[in-house]
Amino acid sequence: METGTWKVKTGLAQMLKGGVIMDVVTVEHAKIAQDAGACAVMALERVPADIRAAGGVARMSDPVVIEAIMKAVSIPVMAKCRIGHFVEAQTLQALGVDYIDESEVLTPADEHYHVWKHDFKVPFVCGCRDLGEALRRIGEGAAMIRTKGEAGSGDIVEAVRHLRAVTDGIRDLEHKPQEELMAAAKDMGAPFELVLEVHKTGQLPVVNFAAGGVATPADAALMMQLGADGVFVGSGIFKSDNPSERAKAVVKATTHYQDAAIIAEVSKNLGGAMAGINVKQLKPDEMLASRGW
Protein backbone atom coordinates (compact mmCIF):
# COMPACT_ATOMS: atom_id res chain seq x y z
CA MET A 1 0.00 0.00 0.00
CA GLU A 2 1.50 3.27 -1.10
CA THR A 3 0.02 6.62 -0.08
CA GLY A 4 0.61 10.09 -1.53
CA THR A 5 1.35 8.82 -5.05
CA TRP A 6 0.83 10.97 -8.15
CA LYS A 7 -2.03 8.65 -9.11
CA VAL A 8 -3.99 9.18 -5.90
CA LYS A 9 -3.25 12.93 -5.91
CA THR A 10 -4.45 13.49 -9.47
CA GLY A 11 -7.13 10.84 -8.97
CA LEU A 12 -8.99 12.83 -6.32
CA ALA A 13 -9.18 15.77 -8.74
CA GLN A 14 -10.64 13.38 -11.32
CA MET A 15 -13.35 12.43 -8.82
CA LEU A 16 -14.23 16.12 -8.38
CA LYS A 17 -14.86 16.65 -12.10
CA GLY A 18 -18.24 17.90 -13.22
CA GLY A 19 -18.67 19.38 -9.77
CA VAL A 20 -18.67 22.68 -7.92
CA ILE A 21 -16.19 23.55 -5.17
CA MET A 22 -17.54 26.28 -2.90
CA ASP A 23 -15.78 28.74 -0.60
CA VAL A 24 -17.17 28.53 2.93
CA VAL A 25 -16.26 30.43 6.08
CA THR A 26 -18.45 28.72 8.70
CA VAL A 27 -19.78 25.27 9.55
CA GLU A 28 -23.23 26.47 8.56
CA HIS A 29 -21.96 27.52 5.11
CA ALA A 30 -20.23 24.18 4.69
CA LYS A 31 -23.45 22.30 5.40
CA ILE A 32 -25.41 24.50 2.99
CA ALA A 33 -22.77 23.80 0.33
CA GLN A 34 -22.86 20.04 0.93
CA ASP A 35 -26.66 19.94 0.95
CA ALA A 36 -26.67 21.83 -2.33
CA GLY A 37 -24.45 19.16 -3.88
CA ALA A 38 -20.99 20.76 -3.76
CA CYS A 39 -18.32 18.15 -4.53
CA ALA A 40 -15.89 19.83 -2.10
CA VAL A 41 -15.55 22.97 -0.01
CA MET A 42 -12.74 25.47 0.43
CA ALA A 43 -12.46 26.37 4.13
CA LEU A 44 -11.63 30.04 4.61
CA GLU A 45 -11.78 32.79 7.23
CA ARG A 46 -13.12 35.25 4.70
CA VAL A 47 -14.38 34.90 1.12
CA PRO A 48 -12.25 36.68 -1.50
CA ALA A 49 -14.66 39.64 -1.82
CA ASP A 50 -14.20 40.31 1.91
CA ILE A 51 -10.43 39.78 1.73
CA ARG A 52 -10.35 42.36 -1.05
CA ALA A 53 -12.49 44.80 0.96
CA ALA A 54 -10.52 44.34 4.18
CA GLY A 55 -7.09 44.89 2.64
CA GLY A 56 -4.03 44.17 4.78
CA VAL A 57 -2.28 40.80 4.72
CA ALA A 58 -4.37 37.71 3.96
CA ARG A 59 -2.97 34.48 5.45
CA MET A 60 -3.82 30.82 5.93
CA SER A 61 -7.06 30.41 7.91
CA ASP A 62 -7.24 29.68 11.62
CA PRO A 63 -6.89 25.89 12.07
CA VAL A 64 -9.95 25.99 14.35
CA VAL A 65 -12.11 27.16 11.43
CA ILE A 66 -10.67 24.52 9.11
CA GLU A 67 -11.04 21.67 11.62
CA ALA A 68 -14.63 22.61 12.45
CA ILE A 69 -15.53 22.50 8.77
CA MET A 70 -13.68 19.18 8.29
CA LYS A 71 -15.77 17.74 11.10
CA ALA A 72 -19.05 19.12 9.79
CA VAL A 73 -19.04 17.64 6.26
CA SER A 74 -18.16 14.33 4.59
CA ILE A 75 -17.07 15.86 1.26
CA PRO A 76 -13.40 16.79 0.70
CA VAL A 77 -12.19 19.95 2.41
CA MET A 78 -9.61 22.19 0.76
CA ALA A 79 -7.72 25.08 2.36
CA LYS A 80 -5.47 27.85 1.05
CA CYS A 81 -1.85 28.63 1.79
CA ARG A 82 0.05 31.70 0.59
CA ILE A 83 2.13 31.39 -2.57
CA GLY A 84 5.55 30.05 -1.56
CA HIS A 85 4.60 29.60 2.11
CA PHE A 86 5.60 25.97 2.49
CA VAL A 87 5.20 26.03 6.26
CA GLU A 88 1.55 27.02 5.93
CA ALA A 89 1.30 24.10 3.51
CA GLN A 90 2.97 21.74 6.00
CA THR A 91 0.53 22.97 8.63
CA LEU A 92 -2.48 22.30 6.41
CA GLN A 93 -1.15 18.82 5.66
CA ALA A 94 -0.79 18.18 9.40
CA LEU A 95 -4.41 19.25 9.88
CA GLY A 96 -5.38 16.61 7.30
CA VAL A 97 -7.09 18.78 4.69
CA ASP A 98 -7.79 16.89 1.46
CA TYR A 99 -6.35 19.45 -0.97
CA ILE A 100 -4.15 22.53 -0.55
CA ASP A 101 -4.74 25.57 -2.75
CA GLU A 102 -1.54 27.59 -3.14
CA SER A 103 -3.53 30.69 -3.83
CA GLU A 104 -3.08 34.19 -5.20
CA VAL A 105 -6.14 35.20 -3.15
CA LEU A 106 -3.85 35.29 -0.11
CA THR A 107 -0.91 37.69 0.09
CA PRO A 108 2.14 35.98 -1.45
CA ALA A 109 4.88 34.93 0.96
CA ASP A 110 7.49 34.61 -1.77
CA GLU A 111 7.69 36.74 -4.90
CA HIS A 112 10.02 34.36 -6.74
CA TYR A 113 9.28 30.78 -5.78
CA HIS A 114 6.21 28.64 -5.38
CA VAL A 115 6.03 25.66 -3.01
CA TRP A 116 7.81 22.47 -4.15
CA LYS A 117 4.63 20.42 -4.07
CA HIS A 118 6.07 16.98 -4.90
CA ASP A 119 7.25 16.70 -1.29
CA PHE A 120 3.72 16.61 0.10
CA LYS A 121 1.32 13.69 0.50
CA VAL A 122 -1.64 16.02 0.30
CA PRO A 123 -2.27 17.15 -3.29
CA PHE A 124 -2.15 20.79 -4.43
CA VAL A 125 -4.28 22.87 -6.74
CA CYS A 126 -2.74 26.04 -8.20
CA GLY A 127 -4.00 28.95 -10.27
CA CYS A 128 -2.89 29.84 -13.79
CA ARG A 129 -3.58 32.45 -16.47
CA ASP A 130 -2.22 30.54 -19.43
CA LEU A 131 -0.75 27.19 -20.42
CA GLY A 132 2.83 28.09 -19.50
CA GLU A 133 1.82 28.98 -15.95
CA ALA A 134 -0.26 25.80 -15.68
CA LEU A 135 2.68 23.63 -16.79
CA ARG A 136 5.10 25.40 -14.42
CA ARG A 137 2.81 24.60 -11.49
CA ILE A 138 2.36 21.00 -12.64
CA GLY A 139 6.14 20.76 -12.95
CA GLU A 140 6.38 21.79 -9.28
CA GLY A 141 3.88 19.10 -8.36
CA ALA A 142 0.39 20.61 -8.63
CA ALA A 143 -2.02 17.68 -9.13
CA MET A 144 -4.87 19.96 -10.21
CA ILE A 145 -5.03 23.34 -11.91
CA ARG A 146 -7.60 26.09 -11.84
CA THR A 147 -7.67 29.09 -14.10
CA LYS A 148 -7.40 32.16 -11.86
CA GLY A 149 -10.02 34.51 -13.17
CA GLU A 150 -10.32 37.45 -10.79
CA ALA A 151 -11.32 36.26 -7.34
CA GLY A 152 -13.91 38.24 -5.41
CA SER A 153 -14.96 40.24 -8.46
CA GLY A 154 -18.11 38.45 -9.57
CA ASP A 155 -16.99 39.41 -13.09
CA ILE A 156 -16.53 36.38 -15.34
CA VAL A 157 -14.40 38.14 -17.96
CA GLU A 158 -11.00 37.20 -16.50
CA ALA A 159 -12.04 33.58 -15.98
CA VAL A 160 -13.01 33.40 -19.64
CA ARG A 161 -9.75 35.06 -20.69
CA HIS A 162 -7.61 32.62 -18.70
CA LEU A 163 -9.48 29.48 -19.71
CA ARG A 164 -9.37 30.48 -23.37
CA ALA A 165 -5.65 31.18 -23.02
CA VAL A 166 -5.08 27.67 -21.67
CA THR A 167 -7.16 25.94 -24.34
CA ASP A 168 -5.63 28.08 -27.12
CA GLY A 169 -2.20 27.17 -25.79
CA ILE A 170 -3.04 23.47 -25.88
CA ARG A 171 -4.41 23.71 -29.41
CA ASP A 172 -1.27 25.54 -30.57
CA LEU A 173 1.07 22.95 -29.08
CA GLU A 174 -0.94 20.06 -30.42
CA HIS A 175 -0.52 21.25 -33.99
CA LYS A 176 3.06 22.40 -33.86
CA PRO A 177 5.68 20.37 -35.73
CA GLN A 178 8.14 18.68 -33.38
CA GLU A 179 11.07 20.94 -34.20
CA GLU A 180 9.15 23.93 -32.81
CA LEU A 181 8.38 22.41 -29.41
CA MET A 182 11.63 23.33 -27.66
CA ALA A 183 11.26 26.96 -28.73
CA ALA A 184 7.65 26.86 -27.55
CA ALA A 185 8.77 25.54 -24.16
CA LYS A 186 11.32 28.36 -23.95
CA ASP A 187 8.79 31.01 -24.94
CA MET A 188 6.12 29.88 -22.51
CA GLY A 189 8.57 29.08 -19.72
CA ALA A 190 7.24 25.57 -19.34
CA PRO A 191 9.03 22.27 -18.64
CA PHE A 192 9.91 20.62 -21.96
CA GLU A 193 8.65 17.16 -20.90
CA LEU A 194 5.23 18.59 -20.16
CA VAL A 195 5.19 20.50 -23.45
CA LEU A 196 5.89 17.19 -25.21
CA GLU A 197 3.10 15.51 -23.28
CA VAL A 198 0.54 18.18 -24.17
CA HIS A 199 1.67 18.04 -27.80
CA LYS A 200 1.06 14.30 -27.81
CA THR A 201 -2.20 14.09 -25.84
CA GLY A 202 -3.83 17.39 -26.72
CA GLN A 203 -4.84 17.93 -23.12
CA LEU A 204 -3.51 19.04 -19.76
CA PRO A 205 -1.97 16.20 -17.75
CA VAL A 206 -4.19 17.10 -14.76
CA VAL A 207 -7.76 18.23 -14.14
CA ASN A 208 -8.48 21.93 -14.72
CA PHE A 209 -11.30 23.81 -13.00
CA ALA A 210 -12.37 27.40 -13.68
CA ALA A 211 -12.32 29.96 -10.86
CA GLY A 212 -12.52 33.66 -10.15
CA GLY A 213 -15.74 35.40 -11.08
CA VAL A 214 -18.44 32.73 -11.29
CA ALA A 215 -21.63 34.31 -9.89
CA THR A 216 -24.54 32.70 -11.75
CA PRO A 217 -25.61 29.26 -13.05
CA ALA A 218 -25.00 30.54 -16.59
CA ASP A 219 -21.46 31.61 -15.63
CA ALA A 220 -20.75 28.07 -14.41
CA ALA A 221 -22.18 26.50 -17.57
CA LEU A 222 -20.20 28.96 -19.71
CA MET A 223 -16.96 27.80 -18.14
CA MET A 224 -17.97 24.16 -18.61
CA GLN A 225 -18.82 24.72 -22.28
CA LEU A 226 -15.45 26.44 -22.71
CA GLY A 227 -13.83 23.22 -21.52
CA ALA A 228 -13.40 23.48 -17.74
CA ASP A 229 -13.63 20.18 -15.85
CA GLY A 230 -15.59 21.86 -13.04
CA VAL A 231 -15.88 25.20 -11.27
CA PHE A 232 -14.84 26.94 -8.08
CA VAL A 233 -17.32 29.44 -6.73
CA GLY A 234 -15.84 31.79 -4.16
CA SER A 235 -17.80 34.82 -3.15
CA GLY A 236 -20.53 34.16 -5.72
CA ILE A 237 -22.64 31.98 -3.42
CA PHE A 238 -22.41 33.42 0.07
CA LYS A 239 -22.33 37.05 -1.10
CA SER A 240 -25.63 36.56 -2.92
CA ASP A 241 -29.17 37.08 -1.59
CA ASN A 242 -30.08 33.40 -1.35
CA PRO A 243 -26.96 31.25 -0.96
CA SER A 244 -28.73 27.90 -0.60
CA GLU A 245 -30.85 28.21 -3.73
CA ARG A 246 -28.02 29.74 -5.74
CA ALA A 247 -25.67 26.96 -4.67
CA LYS A 248 -28.15 24.29 -5.80
CA ALA A 249 -28.70 26.10 -9.09
CA VAL A 250 -24.97 26.37 -9.82
CA VAL A 251 -24.51 22.64 -9.11
CA LYS A 252 -27.31 21.73 -11.51
CA ALA A 253 -26.08 24.11 -14.20
CA THR A 254 -22.61 22.58 -13.94
CA THR A 255 -23.91 19.04 -14.48
CA HIS A 256 -26.40 20.05 -17.20
CA TYR A 257 -24.13 22.65 -18.77
CA GLN A 258 -25.22 21.77 -22.30
CA ASP A 259 -28.94 21.87 -21.53
CA ALA A 260 -30.16 25.46 -21.89
CA ALA A 261 -33.69 24.57 -20.78
CA ILE A 262 -32.40 23.31 -17.43
CA ILE A 263 -30.10 26.32 -17.04
CA ALA A 264 -33.10 28.59 -17.67
CA GLU A 265 -35.18 26.69 -15.12
CA VAL A 266 -32.59 26.76 -12.35
CA SER A 267 -31.82 30.44 -12.94
CA LYS A 268 -35.32 31.50 -11.88
CA ASN A 269 -36.07 33.21 -8.56
CA LEU A 270 -32.56 33.17 -7.15
CA GLY A 271 -32.67 36.71 -5.76
CA GLY A 272 -29.78 39.06 -6.39
CA ALA A 273 -26.36 37.81 -7.41
CA MET A 274 -23.31 39.26 -5.64
CA ALA A 275 -22.92 42.94 -6.52
CA GLY A 276 -19.44 42.43 -7.89
CA ILE A 277 -16.81 44.73 -9.28
CA ASN A 278 -16.21 45.42 -12.95
CA VAL A 279 -12.56 44.32 -13.25
CA LYS A 280 -11.91 47.22 -15.65
CA GLN A 281 -12.27 49.50 -12.62
CA LEU A 282 -9.54 47.69 -10.70
CA LYS A 283 -6.04 49.15 -10.79
CA PRO A 284 -3.35 46.76 -12.06
CA ASP A 285 -1.96 46.30 -8.54
CA GLU A 286 -5.43 45.41 -7.26
CA MET A 287 -5.68 42.42 -9.60
CA LEU A 288 -5.14 39.25 -7.56
CA ALA A 289 -4.49 37.17 -10.69
CA SER A 290 -1.16 38.91 -11.28
CA ARG A 291 0.26 37.35 -8.10
CA GLY A 292 2.52 34.36 -8.80
CA TRP A 293 4.34 33.86 -12.10
Place this chain on the structure above:
Amino acid sequence: MKIGVLASQGAFAEHIAALGELGVEAVPVRLPRELDGLDGLIIPGGESTTISKLMLDYNLLSEIKNLAENGLPILGTCAGMIMLADKVPDSRVEPLGLMKIGIRRNAFGRQKESFETELPIAALGEKPFPAVFIRAPVIEESDEGVEVLARLKDGAIVAARQGKLLASAFHPELTGDLRFHQYFLNMITENGESGRESTAGERR
Protein backbone atom coordinates in the same frame (compact mmCIF):
# COMPACT_ATOMS: atom_id res chain seq x y z
CA MET B 1 -23.79 -3.19 -27.12
CA LYS B 2 -24.44 0.22 -25.58
CA ILE B 3 -23.38 1.12 -22.04
CA GLY B 4 -24.52 4.23 -20.21
CA VAL B 5 -22.22 6.02 -17.78
CA LEU B 6 -23.95 8.14 -15.17
CA ALA B 7 -22.58 11.65 -15.75
CA SER B 8 -24.15 13.63 -12.91
CA GLN B 9 -20.70 14.25 -11.44
CA GLY B 10 -17.36 12.48 -11.14
CA ALA B 11 -14.98 10.45 -13.29
CA PHE B 12 -17.44 9.44 -16.00
CA ALA B 13 -15.19 10.42 -18.92
CA GLU B 14 -12.59 7.88 -17.74
CA HIS B 15 -15.14 5.06 -17.84
CA ILE B 16 -16.32 6.13 -21.29
CA ALA B 17 -12.70 6.08 -22.46
CA ALA B 18 -12.08 2.61 -20.96
CA LEU B 19 -15.17 1.22 -22.69
CA GLY B 20 -14.07 2.88 -25.91
CA GLU B 21 -10.76 1.02 -25.70
CA LEU B 22 -12.74 -2.20 -25.41
CA GLY B 23 -14.62 -1.26 -28.56
CA VAL B 24 -17.93 -0.65 -26.79
CA GLU B 25 -20.22 2.32 -27.36
CA ALA B 26 -20.62 4.36 -24.18
CA VAL B 27 -22.90 7.33 -23.61
CA PRO B 28 -23.17 9.80 -20.73
CA VAL B 29 -26.43 9.69 -18.77
CA ARG B 30 -27.67 12.82 -16.99
CA LEU B 31 -31.44 12.46 -17.47
CA PRO B 32 -33.84 9.46 -17.36
CA ARG B 33 -34.55 9.59 -21.11
CA GLU B 34 -30.86 8.81 -21.71
CA LEU B 35 -31.35 5.41 -20.05
CA ASP B 36 -33.34 4.12 -23.03
CA GLY B 37 -31.88 1.15 -24.86
CA LEU B 38 -28.91 0.53 -22.58
CA ASP B 39 -27.38 -2.90 -22.11
CA GLY B 40 -25.59 -1.85 -18.95
CA LEU B 41 -24.88 1.13 -16.73
CA ILE B 42 -21.80 2.34 -14.89
CA ILE B 43 -22.07 4.60 -11.85
CA PRO B 44 -18.63 6.20 -11.55
CA GLY B 45 -16.55 7.52 -8.69
CA GLY B 46 -17.21 11.06 -7.55
CA GLU B 47 -18.79 12.55 -4.47
CA SER B 48 -21.62 10.31 -3.35
CA THR B 49 -23.56 13.15 -1.69
CA THR B 50 -23.44 15.13 -4.95
CA ILE B 51 -24.31 12.17 -7.17
CA SER B 52 -27.12 11.06 -4.84
CA LYS B 53 -28.65 14.52 -4.84
CA LEU B 54 -28.55 14.93 -8.61
CA MET B 55 -30.00 11.43 -9.07
CA LEU B 56 -32.90 12.32 -6.80
CA ASP B 57 -33.54 15.73 -8.33
CA TYR B 58 -33.74 14.38 -11.87
CA ASN B 59 -35.68 11.15 -11.12
CA LEU B 60 -32.73 8.95 -11.96
CA LEU B 61 -32.87 7.10 -8.67
CA SER B 62 -36.28 5.52 -9.20
CA GLU B 63 -35.75 4.95 -12.94
CA ILE B 64 -32.44 3.17 -12.45
CA LYS B 65 -33.89 1.13 -9.61
CA ASN B 66 -36.72 -0.03 -11.87
CA LEU B 67 -34.36 -0.94 -14.68
CA ALA B 68 -32.04 -2.85 -12.34
CA GLU B 69 -34.94 -4.80 -10.88
CA ASN B 70 -35.76 -5.78 -14.46
CA GLY B 71 -32.24 -7.05 -15.02
CA LEU B 72 -30.14 -4.06 -16.16
CA PRO B 73 -26.52 -4.87 -15.26
CA ILE B 74 -24.80 -2.11 -13.26
CA LEU B 75 -21.17 -1.53 -12.30
CA GLY B 76 -20.57 0.92 -9.44
CA THR B 77 -17.07 2.12 -8.58
CA CYS B 78 -16.31 3.90 -5.29
CA ALA B 79 -19.19 6.41 -4.98
CA GLY B 80 -21.01 4.16 -7.45
CA MET B 81 -20.60 1.23 -5.07
CA ILE B 82 -22.09 3.34 -2.29
CA MET B 83 -25.05 4.10 -4.56
CA LEU B 84 -25.63 0.38 -5.22
CA ALA B 85 -25.72 -0.56 -1.54
CA ASP B 86 -28.80 -1.06 0.59
CA LYS B 87 -27.15 -0.01 3.85
CA VAL B 88 -25.36 3.33 3.97
CA PRO B 89 -25.36 4.68 7.51
CA ASP B 90 -25.35 8.31 6.44
CA SER B 91 -28.49 10.36 5.89
CA ARG B 92 -26.64 12.57 3.37
CA VAL B 93 -26.70 9.79 0.78
CA GLU B 94 -29.82 8.07 -0.51
CA PRO B 95 -28.60 4.92 -2.28
CA LEU B 96 -30.36 2.74 -4.84
CA GLY B 97 -30.49 -0.09 -2.31
CA LEU B 98 -29.97 -2.83 -4.90
CA MET B 99 -27.09 -4.85 -3.44
CA LYS B 100 -27.32 -6.48 -0.05
CA ILE B 101 -24.19 -4.83 1.28
CA GLY B 102 -23.43 -2.44 4.12
CA ILE B 103 -21.00 0.37 3.39
CA ARG B 104 -18.64 2.47 5.43
CA ARG B 105 -17.83 5.73 3.64
CA ASN B 106 -14.31 7.19 3.75
CA ALA B 107 -13.27 3.99 5.50
CA PHE B 108 -9.54 4.70 5.34
CA GLY B 109 -9.73 8.34 6.40
CA ARG B 110 -8.96 11.51 4.54
CA GLN B 111 -7.06 12.06 1.28
CA LYS B 112 -3.59 11.59 2.77
CA GLU B 113 -4.61 7.98 3.53
CA SER B 114 -5.60 7.36 -0.10
CA PHE B 115 -3.41 4.62 -1.57
CA GLU B 116 -2.52 2.29 -4.41
CA THR B 117 -1.98 -1.43 -4.04
CA GLU B 118 -1.64 -4.59 -6.13
CA LEU B 119 -4.88 -6.40 -5.39
CA PRO B 120 -5.39 -10.13 -5.99
CA ILE B 121 -8.74 -10.71 -7.74
CA ALA B 122 -9.10 -14.39 -8.63
CA ALA B 123 -11.94 -13.71 -11.08
CA LEU B 124 -9.57 -11.60 -13.21
CA GLY B 125 -6.76 -14.12 -13.34
CA GLU B 126 -3.46 -14.58 -11.55
CA LYS B 127 -1.96 -11.18 -12.17
CA PRO B 128 -2.97 -8.80 -9.36
CA PHE B 129 -5.03 -5.77 -10.28
CA PRO B 130 -3.55 -2.26 -9.84
CA ALA B 131 -6.15 -0.85 -7.44
CA VAL B 132 -6.38 2.87 -6.66
CA PHE B 133 -8.30 3.77 -3.50
CA ILE B 134 -9.27 7.43 -3.13
CA ARG B 135 -11.09 8.38 0.06
CA ALA B 136 -12.56 4.97 -0.53
CA PRO B 137 -15.45 3.15 1.09
CA VAL B 138 -15.41 -0.54 2.09
CA ILE B 139 -18.10 -3.19 2.30
CA GLU B 140 -18.54 -3.88 6.00
CA GLU B 141 -21.18 -6.55 5.69
CA SER B 142 -22.63 -8.63 2.91
CA ASP B 143 -25.65 -10.91 2.93
CA GLU B 144 -26.21 -14.22 1.19
CA GLY B 145 -26.22 -13.99 -2.57
CA VAL B 146 -23.31 -11.56 -2.60
CA GLU B 147 -20.10 -12.99 -3.99
CA VAL B 148 -16.96 -11.40 -2.56
CA LEU B 149 -14.46 -10.80 -5.37
CA ALA B 150 -11.62 -9.08 -3.55
CA ARG B 151 -10.38 -8.34 -0.06
CA LEU B 152 -7.50 -6.28 1.23
CA LYS B 153 -4.90 -8.05 3.39
CA ASP B 154 -6.78 -7.02 6.52
CA GLY B 155 -9.91 -8.74 5.23
CA ALA B 156 -11.86 -5.64 4.18
CA ILE B 157 -14.16 -6.39 1.24
CA VAL B 158 -13.40 -4.09 -1.70
CA ALA B 159 -15.12 -5.79 -4.66
CA ALA B 160 -18.30 -7.83 -4.83
CA ARG B 161 -20.94 -9.12 -7.18
CA GLN B 162 -24.61 -9.92 -6.76
CA GLY B 163 -26.25 -11.28 -9.90
CA LYS B 164 -25.81 -8.62 -12.57
CA LEU B 165 -24.60 -6.01 -10.13
CA LEU B 166 -20.88 -5.40 -9.69
CA ALA B 167 -19.18 -3.09 -7.21
CA SER B 168 -15.64 -1.98 -6.45
CA ALA B 169 -14.27 0.35 -3.79
CA PHE B 170 -11.32 1.17 -6.05
CA HIS B 171 -11.10 2.84 -9.46
CA PRO B 172 -10.47 0.49 -12.40
CA GLU B 173 -11.08 3.49 -14.70
CA LEU B 174 -7.85 5.18 -13.53
CA THR B 175 -5.38 2.42 -14.26
CA GLY B 176 -5.41 1.48 -17.94
CA ASP B 177 -5.92 -2.15 -16.89
CA LEU B 178 -9.19 -3.04 -18.62
CA ARG B 179 -9.80 -6.44 -17.01
CA PHE B 180 -12.41 -5.21 -14.56
CA HIS B 181 -14.41 -3.48 -17.30
CA GLN B 182 -14.06 -6.60 -19.44
CA TYR B 183 -15.38 -8.68 -16.54
CA PHE B 184 -18.43 -6.39 -16.39
CA LEU B 185 -19.00 -6.75 -20.15
CA ASN B 186 -18.72 -10.54 -19.90
CA MET B 187 -21.22 -10.45 -17.06
CA ILE B 188 -23.68 -8.59 -19.31
CA THR B 189 -23.43 -11.12 -22.12
CA GLU B 190 -23.21 -14.37 -20.14
CA ASN B 191 -26.28 -16.68 -20.29
CA GLY B 192 -27.35 -14.71 -23.35
CA GLU B 193 -29.78 -12.89 -21.11
CA SER B 194 -28.88 -9.40 -22.15
CA GLY B 195 -26.93 -7.54 -24.78
CA ARG B 196 -27.99 -6.96 -28.33
CA GLU B 197 -24.69 -8.29 -29.61
CA SER B 198 -22.48 -10.73 -27.83
CA THR B 199 -19.20 -9.48 -29.21
CA ALA B 200 -17.91 -7.83 -26.06
CA GLY B 201 -16.45 -10.91 -24.46
CA GLU B 202 -14.66 -11.95 -27.62
CA ARG B 203 -12.99 -8.72 -28.45
CA ARG B 204 -9.81 -9.23 -26.49
